[in-house]
Amino acid sequence: METxxxxxxxxxxxxxxxxxxxxxxMEMVNTLQSSWGLLLITPFEPVPLYTVMQSKGFVYRTERKSNNEIHSYFEPDPLSVKNLAKEPECNFNYNDETFVSLLNTFKGKLHEVDVRELEMPQPMLTILEALEHLPEEHALLVHHKKIPLFLLPELKARNFEYLIYNKEKVEILIFR
Structure with a gap:
């Protein structure tokens, strides 16, 4: 890849x-000319971003420059047609009764994880790890401080459904 x-x-x-x-x-990516790429500098490897960028028609490589400097190069994949979706679709539910009803369907089969106090990228890594060990027909209830936009395409790619409850707190119910 060229710089x-x-x-x-x-x-x-x-x-x-x-x-x-x-x-x-995403604002920067959406303003890029078709032949241009993005050099993203982060303190950690932006693994959650890879799926999002691939869905937008980019290939990537990452270089560690130092302990807190990672360079990720995203450039247009000439073999891919860009998917210009702005952001992943979110399944929101603001109806308390419906959310509680769905939670009750997983009674006895509900696992919980609280990632509100974790630093990035630990919330996503913790959630994905919990999903790796989630038994069939069980659900994971995630207590989060915000809607994890990087996580949503990963859930879709792994064939999980989710429901986001976002009122006074953010809770995500993830299931198959």
Whole structure:
């Protein structure tokens, strides 16, 4: 991959302020000219972003420059047609009764994980690890501080369904 025709975006300052850079990354990607790529600088390998960028028609490679500097190069894949979807679809439910009813269908088969206090990328890694060990016909209830946009395409790719409850708290019910 060449580093010419790359737009640079360093999201370490945002992450240091505990802000999620996903929106800024997608805004940058959506403004790229068709032959241009993105050089993203992060303090950790942005594994959750790989699926999103591949769905948008990019190939990637990552280089570790130092302990807190990772360079990820995303450039257009000439063999792929870009999927220009802006963000993954979200299944939101603001009806308390419906959410509680669905929770009750998994009574005795509900596992919980609380990732509200974890630093990125640990919430996503913790959730995916819990899903790896989730028995058939069981569900995972995730207590999160925000809607994890990077996680949603991963759930879809792994054939999980999810329901997001986002009122005074964010809870995600993940099941098959």
């Amino acid at each position: 010419e025709n790359m737009v640079l975006l360093d999201v370490r300052p945002l992450l240091a302020q505990k802000q999620d850079p996903f929106k800024q990354i």
